[in-house]
Amino acid sequence: MEIRTIKADSGQLRPKPDQSNLAFGDIFTDHMFMMDYETGKGWFDPRIVPYGDFCIDPAAMAIHYGQEIFEGLKAYRSKDDHIYLFRPEENLKRFNRSASRLCMPNVDIGFFLECMKQFIRTDKDWIPQNDGTSLYIRPAMIATEAHLGVRPSNKYLCFIILCPVGAYYKEGLDPVTIYVEDKYVRASIGGTGEAKVAGNYAASLLAAEKAKEKGFTQVLWLDAAERKYIEEVGTMNMFFVIDDEVVAAPLTGSVLPGITRDSVIQLVKDWGIKVSERSLSIDEVINAAENGSLKEAFGTGTAAVISPVGQM
Numbered sequence: 001m002e003i004r005t006i007k008a009d010s011g012q013l014r015p016k017p018d019q020s021n022l023a024f025g026d027i028f029t030d031h032m033f034m035m036d037y038e039t040g041k042g043w044f045d046p047r048i049v050p051y052g053d054f055c056i057d058p059a060a061m062a063i064h065y066g067q068e069i070f071e072g073l074k075a076y077r078s079k080d081d082h083i084y085l086f087r088p089e090e091n092l093k094r095f096n097r098s099a100s101r102l103c104m105p106n107v108d109i110g111f112f113l114e115c116m117k118q119f120i121r122t123d124k125d126w127i128p129q130n131d132g133t134s135l136y137i138r139p140a141m142i143a144t145e146a147h148l149g150v151r152p153s154n155k156y157l158c159f160i161i162l163c164p165v166g167a168y169y170k171e172g173l174d175p176v177t178i179y180v181e182d183k184y185v186r187a188s189i190g191g192t193g194e195a196k197v198a199g200n201y202a203a204s205l206l207a208a209e210k211a212k213e214k215g216f217t218q219v220l221w222l223d224a225a226e227r228k229y230i231e232e233v234g235t236m237n238m239f240f241v242i243d244d245e246v247v248a249a250p251l252t253g254s255v256l257p258g259i260t261r262d263s264v265i266q267l268v269k270d271w272g273i274k275v276s277e278r279s280l281s282i283d284e285v286i287n288a289a290e291n292g293s294l295k296e297a298f299g300t301g302t303a304a305v306i307s308p309v310g311q312m
């Protein structure tokens with residue numbers, strides 16, 4: 001399939017941000033990528049077009065029944081001006097797993113990666129180079145068929161937007177504070193916790209708002225059945241260092257399988273440090289904190305990078 005490109009004209013170009021003062025998620029580049037799908041026809045018309053509003057039907061099924069999935073990965077520009085993506089195939093494999101979970105069509109990973117690369121090259125001047133900055137890449141897919149009634153849509157829009165970013169948390173690399181949630185739950189086994197879907201985030205907002213009122217940055221989710229075992233934090237997988245063991249909360253089915261998490265586990269193993277993926281109760285963490293064996297707690301995620309936890 002040919003990728004069409006319609007370049008933004010000079011009137012459509014957007015002002016570039018100050019790299020030394022980048023926040024997260026407010027600024028988008030000059031273009032966006034789009035591709036459509038219809039049952040029986042497959043994916044068609046992949047295109048890079050000027051960034052702008054979509055036109056979608058008010059009956060589009062994504063709006064009513066929540067068929068939406070997304071991904072998040074980053075591009076970096078090196079001192080010698082090369083562009084690097086971090087394990088992008090892993091993100092696209094997860095994109096397809098999320099799609100399958102919500103009865104949405106898969107993409108061809110090789111082709112979609114090529115679209116993404118071509119798009120990033122089009123907007124490469126937007127990749128910031130300062131320490132701690134990057135270009136955040138947000139692929140997403142929404143159901144666009146105009147239909148009321150619950151069943152999988154027959155039409156989809158897959159798109160990518162790009163966003164030059166700095167630190168995800170206002171704390172930067174300073175420790176974040178985390179509220180251990182024992183009332184609300186994020187996901188349960190058999191649900192959609194291991195898919196990257198918008199609905200998981202919608203379900204998490206109330207607990208996050210309440211935690212914020214109490215002065216915490218994020219929510220630490222416990223398992224839905226017993227409210228006892230560590231699952232993860234809003235947008236990060238969790239690690240604890242207890243004595244000389246690095247413990248990662250296991251992928252039970254209700255936890256998002258993070259690519260940063262996987263990379264950290266591989267690196268720590270390579271360094272010859274003991275790393276376990278095992279269930280870890282909040283009581284064990286509290287005990288370890290009290291008896292001094294809890295050495296570190298940190299979260300991992302593409303947006304949050306590696307964030308130390310200062311208080312729970």
Ligand SMILES: *Cc1c(COP(=O)(O)O)cnc(C)c1O
Binds near residue numbers: 256258259
């Ligand atoms: C995306 C995400 C993560 C982090 O995954 P990475 O692949 O490391 O970016 C963790 N938890 C949730 C709920 C997420 O949506």
